[in-house]
Amino acid sequence: MKKIITAMLEFFISLRTAVWLLCGLIFFLFAGGFIMPAHEEFQALHTTPLFTWLGDNAPGVTWWLYGSLIVLSLVAANTLICSIEALIKKKSARAWLLVISPQIIHAGFLFILLAHLLSSYDSFQGMAMAREGEQLSLPGGITMAVDRIHTVMDPRGFIREWAAEVRCSGGGQPAAGGMIRPNEPLFHGGLGLYIKTVKVEPYPLALIQVSRDPGALYALIGGIFFLIGICTLLLLKIRRESPQD
Amino acid sequence: MESLPVWAALLSSFLYLAGYRKIAPVYAGLACHGGAMAYRGLQIGRLPIIGPHDTLFFMSLSIAFFAVAITYKQTNRLRLLYPMLLLAVLFTGLSLAYPPHDSPLPPILKTFWFESHVALSFFSYALFGIAAVLGGLYLIRQDPQVEVLQYKAILVGYCFFSAAMIFGGIWAFYAWGTYWLWTPKELFTVILWLHYSLYLHARLRPAWAGKPAVLLGIFGFAIVMFTYLGVSLFMKSSHSF
Known part of the structure; x- marks a missing residue:
């Protein structure tokens, strides 16, 4: 048993493992990059959590995603074990920042993986058209009222800018309201409320998108870790690096 | 004028x-x-x-x-x-x-996150292009200094590219309600990022250091060009021209 654990640890600590796992992951994603545009089934992935979607579709279309998930699990284990080993082994190293910065990058990467895992289980997206004064019932017992739709037309008669005044209540949250515009959603009870587009004829109508992305915060934390780590590594390595032979 | x-x-x-x-x-x-x-x-x-x-x-x-x-x-x-x-x-x-x-730009593109996402992406593409040229020069001249310069170009490019991906994710969250979209462009962008991650890891291994890593640096630019022009021109995506 001890031998098996030692062999597994040696496998996961190895940089060679990381290199070949990355090669494997690139292979699966590369295959997916050509399979995805050829199959209409992938359109549903925009509105369905990945793990639900995987269960609904044939392995002929999804095999590369299963392959990627398996390799990503191994990459995550490899990253975690390598980072722990580096921190234990080199805790007394003089160039402490040089040791710690790749581990900050690894932590960022693991947060981003966690974000994708959470989003793959429990994300949600829905759309509905709403008139001025109409109320929409949203998940979690939330009600959204569209009070007013604003548009700005350009000289050629096209709608150049649009916005909507909305109010939200329910879902165990205090009532909230405000103006939503492209890139300026309203967040209420874990949901994001977005205005996608509007129509003015025959009456003002807004296309409202409702989204929940439980991984978003972890992706942001991961991104911040990743950037801090890579910038520190860059500053330290750019001057130290010299020819290898 | x-x-x-x-x-x-x-x-x-x-x-x-x-x-x-x-x-x-x-x-x-x-x-x-x-x-x-x-x-x-x-x-x-x-x-x-x-x-x-x-x-x-x-x-x-x-x-x-x-x-x-x-x-x-x-x-x-x-x-x-x-x-x-x-x-x-x-x-x-x-x-x-x-x-x-x-x-004029559609409202969804009028944001700092979009502009910084695109600008940083092209800074990184430029550095990956420079790295590919340096890789070619290394293969001709076998000068270790050129290999180090290629590594530095890739490291700076990787830094810009990571920032571009993160800024793009923030923009996507504010624009579409999710930081990740399942389109070929996003997938090839991740492949590109993984490829240069592979380069940075492989270069640390004696078996990959030198010519194999330099070749990875050159090949990376082929993926850049496919991700930028190939996917945008030929595949349906959130980034189509």
């Missing part, structure tokens, strides 16, 4: 080509190139980074700028710089083959 940026682009390319023996025409070309970009921005009232015409031109300017910066203080500077400038001239030529996109 509308064709001024085109003439300035042609003049900058001519000056780069004239910089074979002296650095002065290269600086003049860079000033002219930057001026053309600024004038185009003033013409359309925004950062000119939409569509193949403007993005290829922005990439060409980024290549020239980083080429001048990265070769600063290098011995035999012009021998390193000139092939990179040829790459910049190639992209200027390609940009002129496409019509400019002059229409």
Whole structure:
């Protein structure tokens, strides 16, 4: 048993493992990059959590995603074990920042993986058209009222800018309201409320998108870790690096 | 006056080509190139980074700028710089083959996160292009200093590219309600990011150091070009031209 654990640890600590796992992951994603545009089934992935979607579709279309998930699990284990080993082994190293910065990058990467895992289980997206004064019932017992739709037309008669005044209540949250515009959603009870587009004829109508992305915060934390780590590594390595032979 | 940026682009390319023996025409070309970009921005009232015409031109300017910066203080500077400038001239030529996109931006693109996402992406593409040129020079000259320069270009490019991906994710969250979209462009972007992650890890292994890592650095630019032009032109995606 001890031998098996030692062999597994040696496998996961190895940089060679990381290199070949990355090669494997690139292979699966590369295959997916050509399979995805050829199959209409992938359109549903925009509105369905990945793990639900995987269960609904044939392995002929999804095999590369299963392959990627398996390799990503191994990459995550490899990253975690390598980072722990580096921190234990080199805790007394003089160039402490040089040791710690790749581990900050690894932590960022693991947060981003966690974000994708959470989003793959429990994300949600829905759309509905709403008139001025109409109320929409949203998940979690939330009600959204569209009070007013604003548009700005350009000289050629096209709608150049649009916005909507909305109010939200329910879902165990205090009532909230405000103006939503492209890139300026309203967040209420874990949901994001977005205005996608509007129509003015025959009456003002807004296309409202409702989204929940439980991984978003972890992706942001991961991104911040990743950037801090890579910038520190860059500053330290750019001057130290010299020819290898 | 509308064709001024085109003439300035042609003049900058001519000056780069004239910089074979002296650095002065290269600086003049860079000033002219930057001026053309600024004038185009003033013409359309925004950062000119939409569509193949403007993005290829922005990439060409980024290549020239980083080429001048990265070769600063290098011995035999012009021998390193000139092939990179040829790459910049190639992209200027390609940009002129496409019509400019002059229409106003849709509201979804009017945000700092979008502009920084695109600008950082093209900074990284430019550095990956420079790294590919340096890789080619290493294969010809076998100079270890050139290999180190390739590594530095990739490391800086990787830093910009990571920031571009993170900024793109923030923009996507504010625009579409999710930081990740299942489209070929996003997938190839991740492949590109993984490829350079592979380069940075593989270069640490004795078996991959030297020529194999240099070849990875060259091949990476082929993925850049496919991700940027191939996917945008031929596959349905959130980034289609």
